[in-house]
Amino acid sequence: MDPKVLTDTVRILKNIPRTGWLQRGIPPSIAETVAEHSFEVASILAVIAMEVGEGMDKERMLVIGIVHDWGEAVAGDIPRSLTRRLGRDTKSRAERKIMSELAVASGFRNLSEIFEEYEERRSKEAVIAKIADLISTWRQACTYADRGYNVEDMVVSCREELEELMGKVKDEKVIKVVKKLL
Helix, strand or coil, X not given: CCHHHHHHHHHHHHHXXXXXXXXXXCCCXXXXXXXXXXXXXXXXXXXXXXXXXXXXXXXXXXXXXXXCCCCHHHHCCCCHHHHHHHCHHHHHHHHHHHHXXXXXXXXXXXXXXHHHHHHHCCCHHHHHHHHHHHHHHHHHHHHHHHCCCCCHHHHHHHHHHHHHHHCCCCCHHHHHHHHHHC
């Protein structure tokens, strides 16, 4: 087992600006990095975990949120515009392969399973992790919009996707916390 493989790979995320922001004219010097985004996702999930109480596997939810972008350390941040052109399946296959390779190299065999759970939204925890991902992106888009950048498409698309996922969450406590965060 070599956990250093993961930490050495993941630290690259601190140097990768999120491509979608760059495409919308956010200068690289102020564009949010993948690591900054991932930290906010984990923080949102920690708040949800503390507020909700029982009824979910909080540790698994936090782990899912933390690792959801690790593949981007190898693939780069693949923006929505490219995902639409390639197809969601192509992006997902590439990221799953990367996570599988990281799982083998690090010895953390369940890493692939955790990522697949997130990708497929197989559990309540995975859905909530995706909600946290969208909240983080939406909040960052709102910040850039307030600064005068043309990111309205991101504000709208994140909000629409959030509303759709919120319909899948049947836990009123989670819904209440998420609404506080918006």
